[in-house]
Amino acid sequence: MVNVIRGDVDNKPVSSRRLAEYFENRPDINGSLYLGYPIIGTPQGGYQIDALLLSREHGIVIFNIIEGTNINIDIEEAQDESVTKVQSKLLQHKNLTERRKLMVEISAVTFAPALNNTPNDVSEDYPIITNESTLGEYLKSCKWENNQYFESLSSVIQAITSIRKRRQRSYVQREDSRGAKLQRLEDSIANLDNNQSAAVLETVEGVQRIRGLAGSGKTIVLALKVAYLQAKHPDWNIAVTFNTRSLKNQFKHFINTFTIEHTNEEPDWEKIKIIHAWGSPSTEGIYYEVCKKHNIEFRDLNAARNLTNISGQEFDKVCEEALDKIQNFDQYYDAILVDEAQDFSKHFLQLCYKILKSPKRLVYAYDELQSLNNQTMESPDVIFGKDTYGNPCVELQNKSGEPKQDIILEKCYRNSRPLLTSAHALGFGIYRNEGLIQMFDDAGLWRDIGYKVEEGNLEEGKPVKLSRTSNTSPIFLESHSKIDDLIIFKSFNNNREQNEWLVKEIEKNIREDELKYDDIMIIHSNPFTTKDAVGSSRALLFEKKINSNLAGVTNSRDDFFSEEAVTFTGIYRAKGNEAAMIYVINAHECFSGAELSRKRNILFTAMTRSKAWLRVLGYGEDMRGLVKEFEEVKKRNFVLEFTYPTEEERIIMNVINRDMSPKEHERRIQNQRNLKDIVEDLEKGIIHKEDLSPELIEKLKKQLF
């Protein structure tokens, strides 16, 4: 099958579409057809290839496309140039050459479907094709013998090789150390999959949504997209915005590398803004910029508190206020890309929408499951509202033959199958004694995120058995180590024991396992007590001459990892980052109690930071409960087995496990205390049943039983 990836072909749309249709009807060819891609870096800047077929059978076939009948170009020269550009690009990669010879077959052809007669003055060595049957004939003549190079070739064409290979592990000495395993793991991830390349290249004239699990590559896809858009449209003003500060440098690095790959030049940072959502007079931000441009009052966090007393909704409120106050929006961006959109309310997305020039190219990427504040993403018609005729302003549809508006990245490249299913099992409380904690309203989402129904039905009230396939969770992610080493859940008697084990293990990782400092991250479950909780382990490590950081509370918040110190962090700052070895400490705090869905989301997010090994630690009764839940998933060979809750059941779950405002929280504790006092007084005979009014007793009975 040929997978067609539709890059930007705005100046040759009709001929490009015809080419795409042809290949979509050729199930016998294995490979990809890229439209409007690649752009190759040359000393003169970016050189654009109109279309390129990459297949096992044919190697590379370059298409110079002619739209319409105008042939004012030198066809021979154009074909020669395309070939030499692609050749020179490929020759730089050692794994595509043998001695000094390129092992890839490159052909070039001019595709001009609107032309009736081919010009006579072009030599026979420069094929010009005007119809599909000639194209078929021509393809037969392109044969590639050395297609064992196919995988390496794909990865080079996707220009991803240089981005992934940023960690050198030349220090690794032992074949079987964790460091060596990690090296092999990192090498295997170099290829982008089809969904990812589509997400990078396909440009929608309007809104595009990208959904994907943690580790499916959303951030890298967005960064590559920015680079691609700039290479195609150097004059566009593009903004990338996000909530987690520590992502900034990652973005910068990816955009930089990829732009250089494309154009041989640094990105034009005047045109690309990597910009925080909120901002302040000293930091660029989308909201701050809107306030300045429209001359409305800017509110910082403190000021935002006057608008709401619900913690966590401050930003939502300031955006809502800005939308209310501004009548006519300036439109000054050509494209805005929002990462981690699950952290934002619809008001922020609307704000972005308003400041975009037509056709409103807004790309937002999110992972429903990573929301730490239990908000769910609303559908596009709720987010962007309706126009004056009552039609939704934004509809996301994937029409065949057009760039996809709604992309799902179902393959997870970070977490192994056992790890990801365990994280889901614990996040939803699949094997919890007291039953499920939360569930998607849309059962189909399980399929979207890469699960397969093994038994039963994904329907309300029906039992179902779900597992991940080797397609959505590649085997190489789990085969490097034994299951019992991939994931360890460990329960201790007390905090001291937990810390001692933690420190001992980290010491081993550094001194024996050939891991680097920045391969290790220790995540504390409760964001409010992280600083207090990690002090003693950090001090112990210091004694053993291992340095540690508490992740950027201060001005270095754009950075996250350090090469000379292991990183301790709370869950918020851990988001969007990953490390090979993850320790989640004090995990017992996520086991039970009020606001359980938030706690379990924290656990889920912490677990999914790991790209190789995971240790979940804690102590006491609650930790033993958590271990039991994990043992159950493991016993069932990482299959999720449960009865899909009905809508009613889900509503009840949502009520019990909801987030509470501080006021609610206080009231709940107060009431519980009062009730306890009343019961105790009744027991002791300090007050009697008869002292309470009969009406009150009746009401109590009704409410409680």
Added chain:
Amino acid sequence: MTSHQEIYKEIKTITQKLIEVSLCDQQNFPSSTSIGRDSYEIAYSGMQDLSIALKNINYKDIYHELDKGKNYNFKMIDGALIQLLYTYRKSELISHRLAFLPSPFLEFFQNDPTIYEADEIYADIIAKNILPVPIRFDYDPDNHKELDHPKCHLTLGQFENCRIPVCSPITPNTFISFIIRSFYNTAFRKFTDDLTFSSSLFDKTITVAEEKVLHIAIY
């Protein structure tokens, strides 16, 4: 007279305590380098002396430069950098430089303000009316000039001629205890038990004339 070993040990203990109560985010190991017979420089690993290079530049840039190169013993939770540098020649203390360099970029931590706020320790730090002031205790007897340049002096706010006389060189414990008591008071009270710093003193170096102007003393 406090020996170089004692100073090194004090700094090591301080570092560990500050980590333990999570008052510092990042830190360097203290170092003691031999620079001749019975001569030592006590600093931190990776120390790079930039005091001259950074003399005439904007405080923000100084801070940024030091931060970038990890030129500090500790970086406190609010971003303040602390440097503790001592030099001994022939078993004798010949200079020290103890600096507290607060972050000029202090503002709400927008990323997750709730956490930043929820912690009472920050209460000292995030009040809006605060103006961060760098503080330095230098001991530099070689350049002594009575009244103009006391052997040991305190400089506030990087003013060139601000050299408030100090009675004697300052030990790490005395300095840190002063900093935490004054600028991290909430933490100081919270961790009173963990943050006690016994203090030995150096011999007096202040002159009689210097004692007659406003000065700093510890007994």
